[in-house]
Amino acid sequence: MLKDLQHRFLAQILGDKEQNFQQKIVKQGEISNDFRLQIYSNAYHSRLRECIETDHEVLGIYLGDDWFEQMVRGYIQKNPSNYTSLRHFADKLPEYLRLNEPFSDHPLIHELALFERTLLAAFDAKDTTAANREDLIALPPDRWPGLIMKLHPSARIMTTRYNTIEIWQALKMHIAGQDVDIPHAIETVETDWLIWRNQDRLTEFKSLNQAEHSLVSTLLAEQPFAEVCQLMATYYPPADLEVQILDHIYDLLDKQLIEFG
Numbered sequence: 001m002l003k004d005l006q007h008r009f010l011a012q013i014l015g016d017k018e019q020n021f022q023q024k025i026v027k028q029g030e031i032s033n034d035f036r037l038q039i040y041s042n043a044y045h046s047r048l049r050e051c052i053e054t055d056h057e058v059l060g061i062y063l064g065d066d067w068f069e070q071m072v073r074g075y076i077q078k079n080p081s082n083y084t085s086l087r088h089f090a091d092k093l094p095e096y097l098r099l100n101e102p103f104s105d106h107p108l109i110h111e112l113a114l115f116e117r118t119l120l121a122a123f124d125a126k127d128t129t130a131a132n133r134e135d136l137i138a139l140p141p142d143r144w145p146g147l148i149m150k151l152h153p154s155a156r157i158m159t160t161r162y163n164t165i166e167i168w169q170a171l172k173m174h175i176a177g178q179d180v181d182i183p184h185a186i187e188t189v190e191t192d193w194l195i196w197r198n199q200d201r202l203t204e205f206k207s208l209n210q211a212e213h214s215l216v217s218t219l220l221a222e223q224p225f226a227e228v229c230q231l232m233a234t235y236y237p238p239a240d241l242e243v244q245i246l247d248h249i250y251d252l253l254d255k256q257l258i259e260f261g
Contacts, residue, residue, distance in 0.1 A: 048076050051086040052093065056116050058171045063109070067102075074100060087124070091117065108185040111164040118156050119203045122195050125154035130199075130256035136249070139260075145226040148261030149249070151219045154197035155257055157208075163188050165205070199256050211235040215248050222261060 049072045053060050060068045075096050081089050094114035097103040103110070130152060139147065163186050173180045192208040194216055208216060211232065218228050229245060236244045252258050 045073075045076060048072070048081060048086070048089060052090050055090050055120060056093070056113060057175065058168050059109070059112050059116055061171050061175065062112060062167065071097070071103065093117065106185065108162040108164055108167070111160050111162055112168060115158060115160075115164055115168060118158050118195050119205075122154040122156055122197045122203050123201070125152070125197060128152060128259050131253060131258050131260050132256075133250060133253050135260065136253065145224065147225040148222050149219050149225065149228070150222055150259050150261045151216065151252070152196060152257045152259070154195075154203075155216070155220065156195045157213070157216060157220070158193045158195060160191050160193065161187060165191075165193065196255065196257055204255075211244070212248060215245075216252075219252075219258070 052072055052075070053068075063071060071093075075090070075093055078096060078100075079089075079092050094110050094117060097113050098107070098110040131149075163183055167183050167185065170180050170182045174182065192213040193205050194208050194212070195203065195205045197203050214231055214235070215228065218231055229241070232245050232248075233241055249258070
């Protein structure tokens with residue numbers, strides 16, 4: 001009974017005006033039941049809007065006021081909050097933007113939202129103890145073939161097909177008060193990005209070439225080092241293979257992104 005009443009109350013807040021629901025509300029004071037429901041509805045939408053605005057500051061600037069409001073209302077209608085915490089409320093926002101007009105007509109908007117959510121996920125990842133170069137060098141030779149190098153839990157890969165990151169960087173500079181030109185959205189060569197949280201608890205990102213992308217993907221899949229070497233052999237000649245692999249691994253170690261399994 002209570003659960004049913006709660007669902008009906010939420011439906012009212014979301015705009016499904018059930019005629020006889022008013023009978024469930026006890027009259028108090030001079031304020032009408034309709035007005036009291038509207039207060040709850042406004043507060044609900046305002047809090048969820050604030051959540052999206054906080055999580056997606058750059059996206060909000062890029063969309064402008066009108067489209068941002070349209071996005072917020074449409075998203076809340078399709079994805080009412082199912083969490084006691086608002087941290088994950090907007091997790092489905094990139095997919096909403098990809099599938100729903102007018103936003104789906106501009107694929108960069110989806111990528112921009114996805115990039116901001118990936119940064120949030122990287123920032124919130126749990127802490128682990130990272131390895132360093134000395135740890136790697138100290139390993140006995142017989143352990144290397146089966147060695148599992150795990151990437152830090154914050155590590156993510158994202159692929160862009162537009163100049164999304166360039167626009168995001170320009171908008172961040174604009175928000176910070178710098179006088180910069182915001183690039184127009186253009187389709188570019190497909191680019192893979194590594195996104196992570198550094199030891200100062202700041203999110204970072206870098207573009208990956210094909211070899212780097214394959215290496216990071218293999219490490220994310222927690223494949224043994226022998227498999228990593230076999231994969232990297234498709235990118236480098238035998239004479240350069242060992243040096244190139246170590247260079248890539250050392251770069252990840254220096255970023256404190258590797259732990260040994």
